[in-house]
Amino acid sequence: MRLSRYFLPVLKETPADAQIVSHQLMLRAGMIKQAAAGIYSWLPLGYRVLRNIERIVHEEQQRAGHIPMLMPTLQSADLWRESGRFDAYGPEMLRLRDRHERDMLYGPTNEELVTDIFRSHVSSYKTLPLTLYHIQWKFRDEIRPRFGVMRGREFLMKDGYNFDLTEEDARHAYNRHLVSYLRTYERMGLQTIPMRADSGPIGGDDTHEFVVLAETGESEVFYDSEVTDRRFGDRVIDYDSHDDCRAVFEEFTSHYARTGETHDEALFHERVPEARRRHARGIEVGQIFYFGTKYSEPMGATVQGPDGKPVPVHMGSHGIGISRLLGAIIEASHDERGIVWPAAVAPFQVGIVNAKQGDPASDAACEKLYATLARAGIEVLYDDRTERAGAKFATMDLIGLPWRVTVGPRGLADGVVELTNRRSGEREELAPSQLQGRLSE
Numbered sequence: 001m002r003l004s005r006y007f008l009p010v011l012k013e014t015p016a017d018a019q020i021v022s023h024q025l026m027l028r029a030g031m032i033k034q035a036a037a038g039i040y041s042w043l044p045l046g047y048r049v050l051r052n053i054e055r056i057v058h059e060e061q062q063r064a065g066h067i068p069m070l071m072p073t074l075q076s077a078d079l080w081r082e083s084g085r086f087d088a089y090g091p092e093m094l095r096l097r098d099r100h101e102r103d104m105l106y107g108p109t110n111e112e113l114v115t116d117i118f119r120s121h122v123s124s125y126k127t128l129p130l131t132l133y134h135i136q137w138k139f140r141d142e143i144r145p146r147f148g149v150m151r152g153r154e155f156l157m158k159d160g161y162n163f164d165l166t167e168e169d170a171r172h173a174y175n176r177h178l179v180s181y182l183r184t185y186e187r188m189g190l191q192t193i194p195m196r197a198d199s200g201p202i203g204g205d206d207t208h209e210f211v212v213l214a215e216t217g218e219s220e221v222f223y224d225s226e227v228t229d230r231r232f233g234d235r236v237i238d239y240d241s242h243d244d245c246r247a248v249f250e251e252f253t254s255h256y257a258r259t260g261e262t263h264d265e266a267l268f269h270e271r272v273p274e275a276r277r278r279h280a281r282g283i284e285v286g287q288i289f290y291f292g293t294k295y296s297e298p299m300g301a302t303v304q305g306p307d308g309k310p311v312p313v314h315m316g317s318h319g320i321g322i323s324r325l326l327g328a329i330i331e332a333s334h335d336e337r338g339i340v341w342p343a344a345v346a347p348f349q350v351g352i353v354n355a356k357q358g359d360p361a362s363d364a365a366c367e368k369l370y371a372t373l374a375r376a377g378i379e380v381l382y383d384d385r386t387e388r389a390g391a392k393f394a395t396m397d398l399i400g401l402p403w404r405v406t407v408g409p410r411g412l413a414d415g416v417v418e419l420t421n422r423r424s425g426e427r428e429e430l431a432p433s434q435l436q437g438r439l440s441e
């Protein structure tokens, strides 16, 4: 992409109404624009990151055997009356009426819809286990939308639903999700701690939240300092194996940690030695629930079991805050000059800065590099504007691409360009012909 032809409306000033750094940086980097309170347009740069996060979530969901689909944003109130949640959900649910005076709602979550799909099409235990998921916009009429995409009213969520014959299978689905979530966040460069939590309006017996530690986080958390050193890494897990998934569950959640509201201080003190007790703030980037037959029973989602008798299925649901993740990643990864994207989610991998636009040698070298890298499948943003080099550097630092290549007449006279790592600031000079190989490493 050539910056001269792109749409990157960066802001010079920090917007006064943005309180936290991720919100400020997303506005300054031209990633989002507020459309109404808690509702945002995703400008091209923000949209690229959103799609990258979505792609990682899709890959990890499908690796765990979960099946993608897509359910609508607008739902009929009828199903929600069946589950009892039409009234129970409260003012966060946006209720609407269509021209035929039918009650509708903009889905805050999808348990009812997916349970209806299930009961319409599944009648035998032989279809189980089954986990369906989708990535779709949600609406929750938050009383105080704030911090940009962190607490929006409209936001993008991956939500998945498992259907199992027995509680044991459903517990396995729970553990399997825990494993796949750990992997998902780690791929995005995030360290998360799974913490036992409150179930809220979803209801249920067991639930963990995935929390990213950050000063600006909205929840208060207590944790064992040891859990922050854990890395899932590239270990191989058999997602069908109950034992494999349970082992990871035990390893990553063994040290007691809870959010402020439900924090059981006595137990925390009992299990965690004093020197390792930590108290901090965190951002919730996902949550998993096991809720048994809470929806299947009232909504009649039963299957014929092996003995021919009808049994309500055991269910759970699992959510990842896709749009919130952009904010969380920036909170965890930025410096005084701007965003520092982990490579896996970066909008482009490399930025080329032509330090002297209009200089024939620089222009020619940039064009050649741009074409070569693009042909190699590397995502490049080429700053070909007639701006001062300093202003170009500031823009590149602000938008946080992992690598910057600076091309100028002085270096070219010596046959080199400069490669800068955004995170470490390390620079190296190399011949343009070596660049592709170096970046492919």
Ligand code: ATP
Pocket (backbone or CB within 6 Å): 109, 140, 142, 149, 150, 151, 152, 153, 154, 155, 157, 200, 202, 284, 285, 286, 287, 319, 320, 321, 322, 323, 324
């Ligand atoms: P919170 O406690 O932050 O309000 P929640 O527990 O109500 O969130 P869940 O129902 O668990 O939310 O939804 C799954 C995920 O969706 C959350 O872990 C969070 O990352 C994301 N999410 C929830 N509400 C919002 C919101 N208003 N804006 C952006 N993301 C959200």
Ligand code: MG
Pocket (backbone or CB within 6 Å): 209, 284, 286, 287
């Ligand atoms: Mg939650």
